[in-house]
Structures are given as structure tokens and as C-alpha cells.
Amino acid sequence: MLKDEIVLTVNQISRNKxxxxxxxxxxFWADPGFFKETSKEGDKELLEVMMSVNTEGNRPICFFPLEVxxxxxxxxxxQVLNVRYFVPGHILFDQYKKIDFSGMIPGMNTVVQYAIMLGIYxxxxxxxxxxxxxxxxxxxIETKTDSGNFEYAYDISQAEAERMKAMLGGVSCEQTFYGWAKIFEGYRLLGGYCKKRGIQLINLTNGGILDCLPRKKFENVVK
Structure with a gap:
């Protein structure tokens, strides 16, 4: 379906069958929570997930923040992955001149936005x-209310669920909601950056709450 396209993926999507x-x-990997040094089962499993982006006949370029x-x-x-590094540090704003992946780029609050910037570059x-x-x-919210239901495009193990609970549980509500506000701001700013340069940045996701980018139906674009 996507064999003739440039495909960029993030995080633990390799868990998907x-x-x-x-x-x-x-x-891309960017979330600091993925790089904490512990010996727990969930962290060991995560290393295996990182390496599993290599599949039969395909060894993608894997980007990590230089700081890790x-x-x-x-x-x-x-030694296993085809590793490259990127350097976040700038602040993205409305009049940002040029996204250049060969140097310092804006620091973002979600890994998807780094993938978008590579596509732009x-x-x-x-x-x-x-x-x-x-x-x-x-x-x-589910972690804070002890419901513990994590929904992704893939299944996660009990060890990974426990790792995520521990990670999310240590962050305050104020920090979390501020971070999410910055995520939506990042999408808005990238949308504006693309529009000024004649780049189409379109959300094909079915549903969700991302409301600052134009949408199209997946089946109308991907044949």
C-alpha cells in the first residue's frame, strides 16, 4: 500500500503485527522516558522493541536525539540499527526561517513533529x-484514576503497561497539560510553516482531537 511512498514511523509502532x-x-525515538536507565523487565523489553524496527529486507534509518x-x-x-542523530534546541515560532536537519532544529513536545520536520527538510x-x-x-488521565487502559495501534505487554504507569504517574497534572498545549501549538506552527511554503500537511487519521490541521479521508488519498 505504501511501497512507493517515503514512510516515517515513530515510537513503538513495530509492536503492530x-x-x-x-x-x-x-x-524516530525522542521521548526522554524511553532512555531511562533501569533494569526492570519493561525497560529490557523496550530495547527489543527498538531493535525490532529492522525487519526482513528492511533496515530503516533510526533517528535519536543527540543527547541520548x-x-x-x-x-x-x-551496532544493530542504522542510527542517525538530530539536535533539538531552537524554539519554533511563526516567523521561523528554515528547518534544517543538518544543524539545530526546534525542540518539540511530540516525536511526530520531528518526523514532520524531516519530511520538510x-x-x-x-x-x-x-x-x-x-x-x-x-x-x-487513566493512570491518575487507576483505570490503566492504554489504547494504541498495537498491543502492549503487562511489563510495558507497568513501565508507562510508573513514568506517567511521576508527572504532575500541570506539567502534563502544559505539555499537551505545546503539542497542539507545535502542530499549528508546523501547519503555518508548511502553508507558507506550499507544502500540504494533511491529517488522514480517522477520528482523534487534532483540530489545527486540514483533514482528508485515508481511502481518498492512499490507494
Whole structure:
């Protein structure tokens, strides 16, 4: 379905049983919660998930923030994965001049936005988002209310559920909701950046709450 497209994926999508069929070209990891040093079962499992983006006949380029290079080398991920690094640090604003992945780029609050910026840097004139429903905030609410139901495009193990609960439970409501406000701001600013340059940034996700980007139906775009 996507074999003739440039495919960028993020986080733990390799847990999805259909991941291999995506033939992803680039994969991103950015959330600091993925790089904490512990010996718990969920963290060991996460390393296996990171390495599983390599599939039969496909070894995508995997991007990590430069600040976690020591983690990547200590865990020998660079010996398995085709690793590259990016350097977040700038602040994205309405008049931001140029997104340049060869230097410092804006620091964002969600990994998807780094993937969008790489697409912009590579000269893509059409960038389509899939699975970007922006409902991750519900995972935080469920953690705080002890319901513990995490919904993703893939199944997670009990060990991963426990890892996520521990990670989310240590963050205050104020921090979390501020972070989510910055996520929506980031999508709005990237949408404006693209519009000024004639780049189509379109959300093909079915449902969700991302309301600052134009939408199209998946079946009308992906044949």
C-alpha cells in the first residue's frame, strides 16, 4: 500500500503485527522516558522493541536525539540499527526561517513533529499523518484514576503497561497539560510553516482531537 511512498514511523509502532508491511524508511525515538536507565523487565523489553524496527529486507534509518547518544552506544543499539542523530534546541515560532536537519532544529513536545520536520527538510511537498489522534492525554488521565487502559495501534505487554504507569504517574497534572498545549501549538506552527511554503500537511487519521490541521479521508488519498 505504501511501497512507493517515503514512510516515517515513530515510537513503538513495530509492536503492530502489520509493521513489516510498512517498509518504513525512517524511524524516530525522542521521548526522554524511553532512555531511562533501569533494569526492570519493561525497560529490557523496550530495547527489543527498538531493535525490532529492522525487519526482513528492511533496515530503516533510526533517528535519536543527540543527547541520548551515550544511551544508544551503551546499549549497543548503534551496532544493530542504522542510527542517525538530530539536535533539538531552537524554539519554533511563526516567523521561523528554515528547518534544517543538518544543524539545530526546534525542540518539540511530540516525536511526530520531528518526523514532520524531516519530511520538510527532505523536500516533501505532501506530508500525510496517520494514527495521530492526539488522545495520549487519556493514558495520563487513566493512570491518575487507576483505570490503566492504554489504547494504541498495537498491543502492549503487562511489563510495558507497568513501565508507562510508573513514568506517567511521576508527572504532575500541570506539567502534563502544559505539555499537551505545546503539542497542539507545535502542530499549528508546523501547519503555518508548511502553508507558507506550499507544502500540504494533511491529517488522514480517522477520528482523534487534532483540530489545527486540514483533514482528508485515508481511502481518498492512499490507494
Amino acid at each position: 502489520q509493521f513489516k508491511s510498512l517498509n518504513t524508511n525512517y524511524h 547518544k551515550e544511551f544508544v552506544t551503551d546499549k549497543k543499539l548503534d 527532505m523536500g516533501c511537498t505532501e506530508i500525510y499523518l496517520l494514527g495521530c489522534d492526539c488522545t495520549g492525554i487519556l493514558s495520563y
